[in-house]
Amino acid sequence: MQTTKPWVKPALEFGPLILFFAVFMLYRNDSVMLGGREYGGFILATLAFIPALFLTTAIHWRLSGKLSPMQVATLVLVTVFGGLSVWLNDPRFFKIKPTIIYVMFAAILGASLALRRNWLGAVLSEALPMDAEGWRKLTLRMAVFFLVLAVANEVIWRNLSESTWVYFKTFGLPVLLFAFLLGNAKLYRDHALPVKGAEGDDIPKL
Incomplete structure (x- = not known):
């Protein structure tokens, strides 16, 4: 990874997870209408987590020039299973x-x-x-x-x-x-x- 400030790497690794937690805690007892469907806090948190993970993974790739197999596998599985949860509201x-x-x-x-x-x-x-x-x-x-x-x-x-x-x-x-x-x-x-x-x-x- 290129020379960056010490907080950048942990921010990229834990940022999407903290965002997921924050959105869930904010909406865990509420529901929001999106596109004519009602979604609870967990689905909203998942909906926020997926693009955040894409963004931090892209930044990591831009800074380091590579991604580990674990990062790629995690991104694919998050997209597939997170997408299914949002699509099916499950x-x-x-x-x-x-x-x-x-x-x-x-x-x-x-x-x-x-x-x-x-x-x-x-x-x-x-x-x-x-x-x-x-x-x-x-x-x-x-x-x-x-x-x-x-x-x-x-x-x-x-x-x-x-x-x-x-x-x-x-x-x-x-x-x-x-x-x-x-x-x-x-x-x-x-x-x-x-x-x-x-x-x-x-x-x-x-």
Whole structure:
């Protein structure tokens, strides 16, 4: 990414989600007529989220010159399932979208293990240099983690209130992801690749 202010990247990543939350909270107890149809707060929030995600993804691409496979997949699934929710005026399509995303990611990671391919390392190795065993362990843990998130999403949207699901999506999922990354700090240290010091000595990269 080109040199930008530190707040730009998190703003692009979390901006659409915060907008979704704000619109939902503003209209969660109300309905609005659009094109002769009545829409509740959840659908209105979804309607705001989709173009916002397109905009932030385009800005990210403009600044960095590339998009990760995860970003592309997320944009496509948000458009498809978010669009279905708006078109059919049915929140269930958008609520099931995270489940599909997490199962898909878990399947990709599982396939990389079965095929003995380091697909996760190919994407993240520049930011997190590790040896092959480290990537194998992280790939397995992340595949299980995504499956857990998929199950959690299904349990929450099917059994709890709409507001609870929105809180879970907006705040719960980012917190769980942060906790997962932090919880693997020892793995990063134990399997970090050495880097050359000033005198040519190998120094573990923490």
